[in-house]
Structures are given as structure tokens and as C-alpha cells.
Amino acid sequence: MPRLRAPRSCLVALLALVCAFGVAACREGQRRPVRPSALPAATAAATAHHRPPVTAEWVLAGGVVEPRGTLDLRLRLTRHGAWPLPLRVRVALPEGAHLARGELAHEVLLERQREHEVALEVALDRVPADDLVAVIHSASERGGLHAEPRFRFGRPAPAAPVPPRARRPVLVGGRDFGAPVAMPRR
Numbered sequence: 369m370p371r372l373r374a375p376r377s378c379l380v381a382l383l384a385l386v387c388a389f390g391v392a393a394c395r396e397g398q399r400r401p402v403r404p405s406a407l408p409a410a411t412a413a414a415t416a417h418h419r420p421p422v423t424a425e426w427v428l429a430g431g432v433v434e435p436r437g438t439l440d441l442r443l444r445l446t447r448h449g450a451w452p453l454p455l456r457v458r459v460a461l462p463e464g465a466h467l468a469r470g471e472l473a474h475e476v477l478l479e480r481q482r483e484h485e486v487a488l489e490v491a492l493d494r495v496p497a498d499d500l501v502a503v504i505h506s507a508s509e510r511g512g513l514h515a516e517p518r519f520r521f522g523r524p525a526p527a528a529p530v531p532p533r534a535r536r537p538v539l540v541g542g543r544d545f546g547a548p549v550a551m552p553r554r
Contacts, residue, residue, distance in 0.1 A: 421451040422478065424504050426519040429487075433522045435494045438468060441519060443486040443502050447478040451513075453506045457486060462498035465490050496521055 423446050430440035445455065457474040461467060469489035476484050490500065499518040506513050531549045538545040 419448045420513065420515075421449045422447050422455065422504070422506070422513055422515070424502060424515050424517045426500070426502070426517055427485075428519075433492070433495055435492060437492050439490045439492065441488045441490055441500070443488070443517070445476060445478060445484045445486070445504070447482050451506070452479050453508055453512075455504055455506045458503045459486075459488065460501045460503065461490065462496035462500055464494040464496040465492050465500065467491075 425444050425446075427442040427444055428439060429442050431438050433439065443457065443459070445457075455476045455478065457476060459472045461472070467488065468491040470487055474486055476486070478484055486502075499520050501516055501518050504513070504515045504517075535547065537547050
């Protein structure tokens with residue numbers, strides 16, 4: 369049986385046609401970016417916002433922060449997704465505070481419930497200068513979580529340090545980009 373051979377000019381034309389379609393497809397993709405609304409619903413929901421699997425916060429349920437006062441505190445643990453591992457909770461009291469009721473160590477499993485509260489009654493000798501800290505830890509070989517929510521006894525949260533700025537703004541092409549941040553030399 370004789371072999372069929374395509375003329376070289378046909379192969380070149382076919383290759384040029386494939387390249388032209390490839391370039392057109394690439395340009396079309398650049399013109400129309402993928403919007404979240406064009407994604408499948410599951411992907412759009414997953415990328416809408418990222419939350420940790422568990423969050424923790426202190427809630428002052430009763431009492432007033434004052435010397436010789438008693439505070440009714442709740443550590444609220446909230447599950448936002450699947451987290452089948454137990455949470456180890458350890459509370460560290462600052463100097464000037466002692467436990468009147470409750471326990472300082474807990475193990476909580478949030479597999480079937482969405483929220484759990486750890487109740488503590490804390491008696492104050494004086495208003496503490498340090499924070500009451502709950503250390504929450506949970507881990508396996510594949511991953512884990514760690515959180516340290518703080519109760520500050522009415523003090524404001526510390527402000528992040530502001531980097532020093534140069535005096536003159538950066539001007540490029542007539543546009544003002546503001547004062548640059550000085551980077552330390554190594």
C-alpha cells in the first residue's frame with residue numbers, strides 16, 4: 369500500500385492555522401477575566417472569605433473591673449467549619465487575679481455543637497497590669513490550630529508600631545505617592 373504524504377505547504381498552513389487560533393484564544397482570555405460570578409457556586413462560596421475553623425473570644429458576662437471586684441467571664445469558642453479534633457484550653461491568670469469558680473484547664477470537642485462557653489469567675493485583689501490569656505491548641509499530624517485570646521481588663525489593645533517615614537514624598541510623573549518608609553540597612 370502506498371504511503372500518503374501531505375504536501376509541505378499543507379502542513380505549514382495547518383500549523384499556521386493552529387497557531388492563529390491559539391493566539392486568538394490567549395487574547396480572548398486576556399480581554400475577559402474570570403469573575404467570581406462566572407465560577408461554579410461551590411468555588412465562589414469557598415473563595416468568598418476565609419475564616420479559621422475555630423474562633424475564641426472573651427465575653428464579660430457580669431461584674432466590674434475594679435480592685436476587690438469579681439468578674440463573670442465566658443470564653444466563647446465557635447466552630448466555623450469541620451474541626452473533629454479536641455481543643456485543649458488552658459487559662460493563665462495574671463498577678464492580682466485568682467480563680468473563684470471554674471477550672472483553668474479544659475478539653476472541648478466541638479464536633480457536634482457549633483459553640484461552647486467556658487465559664488470562669490475571677491476575683492481581683494487589684495486591677496491586673498497584665499492580660500488574662502487563654503491558650504487554645506489542637507493538632508494532628510496533618511494540621512492544627514493555636515490561639516491566644518486576651519482579656520485586657522479595660523485597657524486598650526496595644527497599637528502596632530508605625531515605621532519612620534522620610535520627609536520628602538515620592539513624585540513620579542507628577543503623581544504623589546507619599547512619603548517612603550525607611551528600610552534598615554544590612
